[in-house]
Amino acid sequence: MKNRLIYTAIVAVACLLLCNNAQAQVLDKVAAVVGKNRIILQSEIEAQIASTLQNTPDADENALRCEIMEQMILQKMLVEQAERDSVVVSEEDVEAALDNRVRYFVGMLGSKEKLEEVSGKTIFQLKESYRDMTRENMMAERVQGQLLNSVKITPAEVRAFFNTIPVDSLPFFPAMVEMGQIVINPPTNPELDLYARTKLEGIRKEIVVDKKDFETMANFHSDDPGSRDNGGRYDGVSRKGGGWAPEFVAAAFKLQNGEVSPIVKTQFGYHIIQMIKRRGDEADVRHILIKAQHTSADYKAAFIKLDSIRAQLIAGKYNFQEAVGKYSQDEMSSRTGGMILDAQTNSSLMEIEKLDPAIALMIDTMQVGSYSQPQVFDNGRGDKSCRIVYMKNITKPHKANLIDDYARIQEIALQQKKSKKLLDWVAEKSPTYYVKIAPEYDSCRQLDNYVKNNK
Template identity: 45%
Template sequence: MKKFVLLFLGLGTITMASFGQQKKIVADKIVGIVGDKIILQSDIHNAIADMSRQGATVPENAECSVMEQALVSKVLMLQAQKDSLPVTDEEVEAELDQRVRYFISQYGTQEALESVAGKTIYQIKDDARESVKESKLAQAMQRKIVDNIKITPTEVKTYFDRYPKDSLPFFESEVELGQIVVYPKASHDLEKYVMDELANYKKQIEAGLISFEQAAKKYSEDPGSKDRGGQYQINRNEKQWDPTFMAAAFRLKEGQISNVIKTKFGYHIIQMVQKNGDDAVIRHILRIPPITDVELNASISKLDSVRAKLIAGTIDFNNAAGKYSDDEQAKYAGPYIISGDGDAYNRIDELDKGIVAMLDKIKVGEYSQPTVFTDERGKKGVRILYLKSKSEPHRLNLKDDYNRISQSALEEKKYQALDKWLKANIPSYYIMIDAETGNCPQLKKFTDAEKATASK
């Protein structure tokens, strides 16, 4: 299973090397050819260096694994071209933009990224465009091969029965947990007070009494940008930003400061630092109107009523969350808290301490009392929790872990289907592998194909 995951993730990875990392770790030489596509030794070494930089565990046979991924990717990409699988220019540009924004976030600013790469953003994207398109084609072919593969309960049991019974993994207690969140609205007087303060900051900045950066460090309530003087690198097409915030920001000219604007996060003033098409560098100051006990008590009362309806059975939890919760996830992805693994099963040690304290007071199937909390943005809210399920600490078993086991079994089945497809299709491609690199055991199917090609 792990091999399958590594292989499939590798096909779609775009590394810093793809974006113009100027230092080659070794002198370039061609270590592989598939059809008319080449694989460079420096690409292999740079990919491994990126794994290390990103904190991933680098296996002892990393060169062999990365070389295998590169060869598979080339074969899939060429087959996708043969099959005329669609990959649009828009998809490629969206991937380029996403990865550039990721690396900007890693290095702090666009200027820092360009300094490290030794190229402008436009040059970085130009250099990476072809490799990104190849990657997207390989992913499309990969999906064509494996996406329709299903798993049956019998196959899941057979897969589980192969586990050595004396080495079954141990799992800590996990909970399936939903929440309904209400964010109290500040009083009109306190909202006006905050707006007046922001307007005063703007006057002071425009009068030259203080810089925007200094004011943000002193007054902003945004923990994500306060220490940077309120600075963010943004793109007009990014969905995580509040639409009102983005619209106000992109209406500004360079150096201009907005009037006070209201978003779902609070009140802001924004300064446009630099604008280049859909990309911009901005600074902002966020102020959140304080919530008093009056507003908190009103929200507690509201959730008390919701809880009473849930207990009486006049509304189910999913509908209640959709109707009453101010939590954005509940509106679009459901009310259950998602774990770091992307599912709804959370280990206790993964949860917020405030949630853990509330869990001690409810049993499976029960709803907590409304409780005041402060979220990661510093906003005060009130929430009730629903404990849908809770597993005891246990060894892996079909009863408690069917979904987890079935997913692993499905991944193995997909890997086997891909491996079968490769063995059947690799011989139809011209393949050359450098003699030193070709000693890797997992490359045997490629070296056998190379020998078959040479003997023709």
């Protein structure tokens, strides 16, 4: 099995957006049955194929059909196992997952109206169409997580895996770089800071006293691009943090359902928060964010500070990691010694194409050990900060090796080990499940593991 990651609701909605025509053209029939009543329809498989071919038009359609059937059978088996193990997914969790998926596509398409236009359904109808599928996905993911999350891999296993690859089959990797950054946020002008707070006080009064709708006010006023178009809503805010500003979390969990918080200040600006629903240590909330605007003088002050830090680095007063610890105001990269990490491999060594384009454009002008001039950049929070960039290392295009590519090879080896464990689970469990597959799939040899005890 090449890819056993469980298909989630996001793929289902993607298929809805991309494959309406494909589904309409398929005369539906049952392609497979798992357990007593878990049915896989031919239209579902064709929709997945159409979705995949949108991104990889050269893919072998027959091989793809076999692979998708295998993935869907595996998912149904995991759902069956979840029921046997009494794995429960609450309605609140399903609703939160659906809201998150809708919010993702609203962000991608620009508005709820555009999503409804493209899908041909209202938001309510969309969510209801995929509620059962979302629940099944979550059940399957939990069983798969219980099975695979404990799988680890040792350095010896990584070396052994690498040594099984024939020399002439080693992949060729492009140039890779290690880049870091020291970030300084521009100071806020006191008058503009007061203006932002006063503006939010007025908005809060309209909501609390004049009974204006919080969602509508968030749509109209909030400076948070991640939630503005969704009425300021965030689901699954965790009391334990999970990336949320601690001041925001503390204020949110003091609220009763429907209550609106006083003004809360975080590193992002000023907020008011409305509690929608609380579930133990998680909550669904709305918020309105108002940010103080920055002037050119604010950015100039940040540049002056970065120039000073850069001069100290060049003079050898600090090394890069020491300067990050002393000066950098970016919480994310501060935890990694200032290094920018590849989100997939968690390694600081990454392909140039994965870098922020603004950093990628600097590479030809820098040398290993050098520091860029200060620059303004989008900090990913809908705001701008300032930084200097450090080039720690750059590799030439090369064949894979354990020195330069350990993190990548480790991840491949780990996925192979997880895949084997899942195969072993299928071999153990398949005799206990009824699986019936349509004759059209007899040529899919990888499906034999699922039906050999059901013939």
